[in-house]
Amino acid sequence: PPEYKEKIRAGRPRLYAIAKEQYGLDLNQGPWGIDSRPALAGAKYAEAQGVGPAYHDGVLHAYWHEAKNIAETAVLVEIAEAAGLEREAFLAALQDPQWEQAVLGDVATAHSYGINGVPALVFENKYLVSGAQPYAVLTQVVEQIRKEAAEEGSD
Numbered sequence: 001p002p003e004y005k006e007k008i009r010a011g012r013p014r015l016y017a018i019a020k021e022q023y024g025l026d027l028n029q030g031p032w033g034i035d036s037r038p039a040l041a042g043a044k045y046a047e048a049q050g051v052g053p054a055y056h057d058g059v060l061h062a063y064w065h066e067a068k069n070i071a072e073t074a075v076l077v078e079i080a081e082a083a084g085l086e087r088e089a090f091l092a093a094l095q096d097p098q099w100e101q102a103v104l105g106d107v108a109t110a111h112s113y114g115i116n117g118v119p120a121l122v123f124e125n126k127y128l129v130s131g132a133q134p135y136a137v138l139t140q141v142v143e144q145i146r147k148e149a150a151e152e153g154s155d
Helices: 002-023 037-048 052-064 073-083 087-095 097-112 135-153
Strands: 120-123 127-130
Touching: 037 052, 037 073, 037 087, 037 097, 052 073, 073 087, 120 135, 127 135
Parallel strands: none
Antiparallel strands: 120 127
């Protein structure tokens, strides 16, 4: 809905200020409302080729720091090549339905957990942390899991 998008737009200056103040990050966000599925399909291919983290970092940097449109094939190819992928193979992968299906599988898994947005983290197939949460929240979840594991081990 338009009011939701406006709420997000209105919150951006605060987000940017927090990112700068607390983490030293200068954010320069890319375009809003783009189709990120090609980037996600590219990520699936990059993971299969052993360069998933480099590709992922490249996509995030391009979007959040260089304000690039990660829906554009040329942008994704540039990122893929920097991550160590061969241009023609990457372009072929973007057209291969296998990688789109892998993304759709992840979407189905997320929906089965009740997730419909990002960021979202699932711990031990039991705990869902949704939205941008402080580090303390993540620490609390990990401590709870450790406590439960220790209790199960003493039974």
